[in-house]
Each structure stands twice: as structure tokens, then as C-alpha cells.
Amino acid sequence: MTMKYLWKTQKPGERRTRLYAYHMGLMVRERDGAFTLVDRYDRKRTLGRYRSVATLYRAIHRYHLRELRELMALRIPIALIKPLPCNRPETVPHYAAMLRERRKTPPIMVIKQRRGSRYPFRLFDGAHRLRAAKLIGRKTIMANVVASD
Numbered sequence: 001m002t003m004k005y006l007w008k009t010q011k012p013g014e015r016r017t018r019l020y021a022y023h024m025g026l027m028v029r030e031r032d033g034a035f036t037l038v039d040r041y042d043r044k045r046t047l048g049r050y051r052s053v054a055t056l057y058r059a060i061h062r063y064h065l066r067e068l069r070e071l072m073a074l075r076i077p078i079a080l081i082k083p084l085p086c087n088r089p090e091t092v093p094h095y096a097a098m099l100r101e102r103r104k105t106p107p108i109m110v111i112k113q114r115r116g117s118r119y120p121f122r123l124f125d126g127a128h129r130l131r132a133a134k135l136i137g138r139k140t141i142m143a144n145v146v147a148s149d
Contacts, residue, residue, distance in 0.1 A: 095132035
């Protein structure tokens with residue numbers, strides 16, 4: 001089977017989507033009319049099953065944005081971040097267990113404040129993760145600086 005023949009049988013946009021996935025270190029498998037998104041370097045890690053090329057493309061794009069956010073994350077001392085109150089404090093031990101196991105968690109989001117304020121950073125997202133990091137005794141946390149006052 002030549003590649004030319006394969007491209008004729010693909011759905012519209014499928015070739016572009018497969019190339020995008022390959023560029024992101026992912027692999028697309030097709031079985032029973034559904035697409036499965038798999039990590040190319042750890043083939044046991046399945047990222048999801050999708051019925052259409054459009055939803056598959058959106059999933060790859062979300063994965064790409066998540067990877068970019070993690071690349072831009074900085075390690076910030078917890079003492080420099082003004083905390084927010086937790087809405088559900090009962091979930092903090094769950095996050096603490098995840099952090100102890102060194103499981104991957106998304107970086108928190110902070111806002112850089114003006115000079116002269118008590119805390120240089122104000123928490124925007126990730127109150128439970130911040131409180132869990134304090135609970136297990138961490139001094140720093142990975143954070144994205146999203147804006148400034």
C-alpha cells in the first residue's frame with residue numbers, strides 16, 4: 001500500500017492532525033472508526049479515544065498548550081505567595097498524597113504584584129495544591145506568572 005492510497009482513504013484533515021500529533025510526540029491509532037491518542041515514547045500511556053478528527057485535533061492542541069505551560073513554569077518560594085482560602089479543605093490531604101508520591105500536578109498560577117506589597121505574588125489558581133505543598137513541608141512550588149497588577 002502506498003502513502004498516496006492511504007491519504008485517499010483518510011478523512012478530511014486527518015493527515016494534518018496525524019502530523020501535528022507526531023510533532024508533539026504523540027501517535028494516533030485508528031480502530032473500529034475511533035482514534036486513540038497514545039504517547040509515542042510510552043506506548044502504554046493512552047491519552048484518550050475520539051470519534052472524529054476534529055475532536056482529536058482539539059485534544060492534541062490542549063495537550064500542546066499544557067506542555068507549553070509546564071515549560072514556562074518557574075520554581076517560586078511558597079513564602080512569597082499570598083494564599084487564597086480553600087473552598088474544600090477536605091481535598092488537601094489528597095493533593096498532599098499526590099505530591100508525596102511525586103505525581104505530576106499542573107503548576108499553580110500566580111499574579112505578580114506591585115513593589116512594596118507584603119507578598120510579591122498573589123495566588124490566582126491552585127489554592128489546594130499550595131496548601132498541600134505547605135502541609136508536606138515543601139519550600140518551593142512550580143508556578144506560572146500569568147499577569148501583573
